[in-house]
Amino acid sequence: MVDNQNFCEKCGQYLNEGAAFCPACGARVPGRSPEQIEAEREQVRSVMASRLKWAAMMMLVYSIPFLVLGIYISVSLDSIVSELINNPSYESYMELIGLSETELHTLLQQCGLMFIVSSVCGILSSVLCFKRRLYWVAVILCILSFIIGSTGFFALFMGLGAFWLLLSSKLAFDEYSDKLDEELAKIS
Ligand SMILES: [Zn+2]
Incomplete structure (x- = not known):
């Protein structure tokens, strides 16, 4: 034919x-008319938007529980430490860890703080993803959230997943958009 x-x-x-x-x-x-090309760009953009939403949700999944945990540890630090030191059922664990009361106090304080910082980074990054604004700031906050929160492997796993979604969708979108620009340039 x-x-x-x-x-x-x-x-x-x-x-x-x-x-x-x-x-x-x-x-x-x-x-193809410029309108058809723009329509295709809009389609690609909406695919990217849905991937950013997934990335945002992956970060929220660990950021919200970590924030609650971090605040809980920070607020009730003294009672957690005294419980661990004085409750006989934890005695064998405490001997195994071999930390003094002050060391345990410092360790938990740092853990709580790290959970809070990691969660706040994750939540801020999610908000930017949902709003589709300040893309590179969202990427940096995402990296910070899973590096700081990497004491929890779940945060590392989900955070890396979100990071991959963020980066790959942006790169794919840019590449696709460039091709559409080329097509538009040919027409005009
Ligand atoms: Zn001809």
């Missing part, structure tokens, strides 16, 4: 696939 679009409308010259202009007479080859 011969497709009419493979020949120039004006002079009948055979056209290579994807050619924007006839090599013989220079007539423009009717192709």
